[in-house]
Amino acid sequence: MHYAPSMTDTHAAFATYVATLGRGPGRSRALTREEARTAFGMVLRGEADPHQVGAFLMLLRFRGEDAEEITGMVQAARDEAGLGGGRGLDDLGIDLDWPSYGAGRTRGAPWFLLAALALARSGTSVLMHGSNDFSAGISVAEGLAALGLAPAGDKASAAAALRPGRFAYLPLHVLAPAMDRLLDMRRLFGLRSPVNTAARLLNPADAPFGVDGVFHPPYIDVHLGVAERTGRHRLLVLKGGGGEAERVPLKPATASLWDHAAGRGEIALPAVEGLRPHPPAGDTADLVSAVWRGEAAPETPVQTIRATIALALLAMRRAENPSQAMDQAATIWSQRL
Numbered sequence: 403m404h405y406a407p408s409m410t411d412t413h414a415a416f417a418t419y420v421a422t423l424g425r426g427p428g429r430s431r432a433l434t435r436e437e438a439r440t441a442f443g444m445v446l447r448g449e450a451d452p453h454q455v456g457a458f459l460m461l462l463r464f465r466g467e468d469a470e471e472i473t474g475m476v477q478a479a480r481d482e483a484g485l486g487g488g489r490g491l492d493d494l495g496i497d498l499d500w501p502s503y504g505a506g507r508t509r510g511a512p513w514f515l516l517a518a519l520a521l522a523r524s525g526t527s528v529l530m531h532g533s534n535d536f537s538a539g540i541s542v543a544e545g546l547a548a549l550g551l552a553p554a555g556d557k558a559s560a561a562a563a564l565r566p567g568r569f570a571y572l573p574l575h576v577l578a579p580a581m582d583r584l585l586d587m588r589r590l591f592g593l594r595s596p597v598n599t600a601a602r603l604l605n606p607a608d609a610p611f612g613v614d615g616v617f618h619p620p621y622i623d624v625h626l627g628v629a630e631r632t633g634r635h636r637l638l639v640l641k642g643g644g645g646e647a648e649r650v651p652l653k654p655a656t657a658s659l660w661d662h663a664a665g666r667g668e669i670a671l672p673a674v675e676g677l678r679p680h681p682p683a684g685d686t687a688d689l690v691s692a693v694w695r696g697e698a699a700p701e702t703p704v705q706t707i708r709a710t711i712a713l714a715l716l717a718m719r720r721a722e723n724p725s726q727a728m729d730q731a732a733t734i735w736s737q738r739l
Contacts, residue, residue, distance in 0.1 A: 416441065416450040416458075423461040432465065435631070438474025439481075442600075446482040446580040459587065459595040467596050469627025475600040476628060483578040485606045491557060494564055495527060496607035498714060501614055502532030502542050503574075503585075503602050504645035509539030510682025511690045513703050514615075514648035515546070517710035519694070520738040522569035526714070529564070529607045533574040533585055536594075537644060540687055542571055548687035549694055577606055603628050610635035611718045615642025622658050629660040636661045638669075638717035649709040652677050652702070657713065669716055671724050674705050696739060708735050 419441040423430055433441065444450050445458065462471065480486050500518055518528045534541035543553050553571045554560035560570040575582040581604075584597045599621060602614055612629075614637060616622055622639050629637040640657045642648045649655065651674040659667045680702035692698035693707075711734055712727035721727035 412444065412449045413451050413454065416444050416454050420454055420457050420461065423465060424457070430465070432468040433471050433474065435470045435474040435477075438471040439478045440474075442475040442478040443481060445584070446478060448580075455584075456587070456591070459584070459597065460591065460593070462596045463593060467599055467621065467624045469624050469631060472596060472599055472603065472624055473628050473631040475596065476603050476632060479578055479581055479600055479604060480606075482580060483604070483606070485604065486608060491529065491561065491607035494529075494561055494607055496529045496564070496609040497527045497611060498529070498718065499605045499607065499609035499612035500528055500530040500647060500714075501602040501604070501612075502530055502534065502571075502646060503598055504534070504537055504615060504617070504642070507538045507644075508682055509537050509644035509646075510680070510685030511540050511687075511703065512542050512545045512646070512648075513693075513706045514642075514646050514710050515542055516690070516694055517648075517707045517714065519549075519569055520707070520711055520735050521714055522567060523738045524734045525568065526718070527564060527568045529560070529570055529572065529609065531572040531574060531577050531604065531606060533582060533601070535586065536588060539644065539682060540685060540690065543573070544687050545690050546571060548691040572606070574601055578604065599624060599628075603632070605632075605634065611714075612637040613647040613714050613717045614639045615645050615647035617641070617645035626658060626660040626666055630666075634660060634662070636717060636719070638713060640671075640713070643706075647710070647713065648706065649713050650702070650706050651709040652679060657716065659717075669724065671709075671713075674709065677702050677705055680706075694738075704735070708732055711735060 445455050486492055518530055522528050553573050560572050563570040581601050588594055614625055619641050625639045637660045638657050643650045653673045655671045657669045708731040711731035715721040715727040715730055721730055
């Protein structure tokens, strides 16, 4: 079937960005921050032809994610979603930003969710946001439902939940619908796109601290680079289970940090001795509920929860070292009820 695109001046303008990315070896280049901000803003507003959008996203992926480009995309997404500058959630005094966009094929229960809820019970204000559409495990929404809780339906209900409970979960389709539609294009591509990285770095409430998980270690440098360029206060990033900010302490690991005062750094995280792998296939929503209520205490999931709480404490500078963080985490977990 012959397809003749209907070109507009806007399409012609967007074509320059696609050409910049795709001219070929020795001629193509990454977009500048402002170019990426303008181009991605056009995508989010529906001003680019769908064929152009597909080409744009896959060229960005093929070239490799660039911190300048992703910074521009994050800025455009925040602009379109009405975040920052007193327009969104930045007046709620959120302590910790917690993105959840993992798509692991071997994920089970969202133990990181119980870590975030325990932190909230201890007095830390946590805003979680994300999309689990491509994860094989139990979603955050399903985990919340098992505990008698629900995702926020809009920004106002998120604010209402945060005041008494210090925790809210904003699905991306509520927080930034245009971004969510772009994430869903993974079904057509068979591949993730840089939109996934940009979504993780939205920090919708301008929280001073953040924890973030990546599936592939090379993305860590991009996350830290965007944190630096956007003026984030402090962000901890690690290769987490299924790409989530979750620490499974079966073996030693390294967490990477961006700190506005100290720059980049690393924290060596020791393993918890004697742990055995926990098969995710046996995880259920009922098990999530039972662990939260203290009716079940499988060793590796409980240690995962504690180690993930410890990550957040290190991110927020509330512990001086991993050992102290784990001790504090054990207390926070035991006192959650």
